[in-house]
Amino acid sequence: MENATIIQSLDPELMGPIVSRRDAIARGASASSKVIAALALGSVPIALGALARDVYAQTPADVLDVLRFALTLEYLEADFYTRGVAATGLIPAEDRTVFTQIRDHENAHVTALQALITGKGATPGAKPAFDFTAKGNVAGFNFGSTQYTTFTILAQAFEDTGVRAYKGQAPRLMGDKAILTAALTIHSVEARHASEVRRLRGKKGWITGNSRDDLPAFTQGIYNGEDNVTQGGVDISSLGTGNGGTAGVTEAFDEPLTKDQVLAIVTPFLA
Amino acid sequence: MATERKQIVVSESPQLWEKSTRRDFMRLMGIGGAIVFAPSILASCSDNDDLTGPNTGDTVTIDFAKGDVAVLQFAYALEQLEADFYTRVAAAFASSGLSAAEQTVMADIKNHEVIHREFLKTALGTTNGFALTPVYPGVDFNNRTSVLNTAKTFEDLGVAAYNGAAQYLTTAANLTVAGKIVSVEARHAAAIRDLLAPKTAQFSPTAFDDAFSPQKVAGLAQGFIVDKLAFAGTIPTFVQGPNNNG
Numbered sequence: 229m230e231n232a233t234i235i236q237s238l239d240p241e242l243m244g245p246i247v248s249r250r251d252a253i254a255r256g257a258s259a260s261s262k263v264i265a266a267l268a269l270g271s272v273p274i275a276l277g278a279l280a281r282d283v284y285a286q287t288p289a290d291v292l293d294v295l296r297f298a299l300t301l302e303y304l305e306a307d308f309y310t311r312g313v314a315a316t317g318l319i320p321a322e323d324r325t326v327f328t329q330i331r332d333h334e335n336a337h338v339t340a341l342q343a344l345i346t347g348k349g350a351t352p353g354a355k356p357a358f359d360f361t362a363k364g365n366v367a368g369f370n371f372g373s374t375q376y377t378t379f380t381i382l383a384q385a386f387e388d389t390g391v392r393a394y395k396g397q398a399p400r401l402m403g404d405k406a407i408l409t410a411a412l413t414i415h416s417v418e419a420r421h422a423s424e425v426r427r428l429r430g431k432k433g434w435i436t437g438n439s440r441d442d443l444p445a446f447t448q449g450i451y452n453g454e455d456n457v458t459q460g461g462v463d464i465s466s467l468g469t470g471n472g473g474t475a476g477v478t479e480a481f482d483e484p485l486t487k488d489q490v491l492a493i494v495t496p497f498l499a
Numbered sequence: 500m501a502t503e504r505k506q507i508v509v510s511e512s513p514q515l516w517e518k519s520t521r522r523d524f525m526r527l528m529g530i531g532g533a534i535v536f537a538p539s540i541l542a543s544c545s546d547n548d549d550l551t552g553p554n555t556g557d558t559v560t561i562d563f564a565k566g567d568v569a570v571l572q573f574a575y576a577l578e579q580l581e582a583d584f585y586t587r588v589a590a591a592f593a594s595s596g597l598s599a600a601e602q603t604v605m606a607d608i609k610n611h612e613v614i615h616r617e618f619l620k621t622a623l624g625t626t627n628g629f630a631l632t633p634v635y636p637g638v639d640f641n642n643r644t645s646v647l648n649t650a651k652t653f654e655d656l657g658v659a660a661y662n663g664a665a666q667y668l669t670t671a672a673n674l675t676v677a678g679k680i681v682s683v684e685a686r687h688a689a690a691i692r693d694l695l696a697p698k699t700a701q702f703s704p705t706a707f708d709d710a711f712s713p714q715k716v717a718g719l720a721q722g723f724i725v726d727k728l729a730f731a732g733t734i735p736t737f738v739q740g741p742n743n744n745g
Binding site: 322323325326328329330332333336337340391394395398399402405406408409410412413414415416417418419420421422423424427428432433434459460462464467468471472476477479480481482483484 | 604606607609610611613614615617618621622658661662663665666668669671672674675676678679680681682683684685686687688689690693698699700702703705706707708709710738739740741742
């Protein structure tokens with residue numbers, strides 16, 4: 229196995245701009261991250277727009293597009309858990325702490341993303357209307373008191389999707405360290421949610437192969453490609469020997485999804 | 500400069516891929532209370548039979564002048580620590596007090612961490628690879644709570660480390676690989692926390708995970724590593740995450 233692929237030689241022509249941009253990014257970003265910290269505490273600084281514009285990288289349109297895309301996903305999750313936690317008799321008492329925590333996190337993510345978009349001088353989109361039957365794919369689902377299993381299935385679907393969605397967008401944020409780091413700290417929280425929800429359902433916290441497990445067939449797109457065993461351009465399936473086999477190799481790496489792939493997954497949930 | 504490094508590395512510790520510069524080495528020795536000139540004394544520095552506590556062994560320097568390679572080396576250091584820890588946990592399953600279900604979780608995590616380690620070892624190759632010696636002061640592998648709390652520490656640290664180091668990567672491919680690993684570490688962290696405090700809010704105590712600077716991570720990891728972790732080169736100013744604690 230060759231080691232060339234992951235450690236790609238750095239293009240000297242790229243290094244100049246990267247290094248020179250670094251100072252500008254770092255200057256603005258230390259202030260910007262304070263803004264994000266303030267948001268986490270619930271305050272909304274007025275000066276956010278000016279600060280965020282300071283850390284514009286080479287692709288501000290990309291950054292804004294990612295933020296808007298992420299906000300849509302967070303709206304979906306926040307609305308789902310808000311309705312779930314509010315529904316009478318849906319979530320058993322012993323599981324309410326978990327889903328209340330996830331609801332609170334998704335609402336915090338919505339608030340943070342809205343503020344980051346505002347900080348880019350743009351206006352965050354309003355929360356869309358959602359159809360949690362997914363155009364009839366989850367027939368009759370309405371957060372009813374007998375539908376807890378379906379609720380947890382959808383929760384797993386949304387969390388596993390969220391992890392892959394953020395991961396796929398991370399490279400588009402490379403020019404803006406503050407926003408990249410903020411997005412990654414949300415990304416890993418979505419992974420914690422996914423693990424917890426899967427475990428509540430009696431599943432492993434991680435994804436084996438491309439298995440959707442007991443989820444309905446229309447969710448398969450959430451798991452397609454998770455059976456990948458090529459990392460950094462190298463087939464690493466042999467590393468599974470004695471370490472869980474191919475299953476272990478696929479579990480050890482979560483895979484990204486493109487924006488289009490994610491949109492195909494979530495579009496049925498948009499009313 | 501490069502020649503100086505190689506002289507020290509090769510002569511003192513073949514398994515380590517790089518030493519600090521001679522000046523750094525002498526400075527470190529000065530901090531340690533000994534000014535060293537004699538080759539015989541230098542040789543004793545790589546004798547881990549005598550130096551087994553944290554931060555007592557050879558210096559492993561991660562040079563940020565290497566760019567993305569330095570970040571991957573840093574990740575490799577952490578994955579070595581995790582893989583070694585879970586391998587020891589698995590070896591002590593019989594006396595660990597972990598339930599069968601818990602052992603299944605820990606065995607899975609062991610597999611993942613060993614695969615992460617071996618993947619990074621392959622990616623870095625012999626030129627940039629190195630072997631660390633972990634140590635676990637205060638950890639009782641025959642005690643369930645001790646094992647799980649240590650696992651929690653390592654997984655949370657791994658998440659914060661990858662989240663914080665991502666900003667130093669300059670190629671999308673490397674960022675994606677780091678992203679593929681960090682979310683699995685986060686899944687581990689939640690699972691371990693769920694074993695310790697089932698169905699509480701502990702699986703993810705905050706809405707935003709931590710993002711720690713390499714220096715902060717190294718300081719926290721050092722307590723479990725015999726080798727002395729050191730950095731060289733310029734580490735660009737760390738851009739904080741939402742928790743502003745890195």
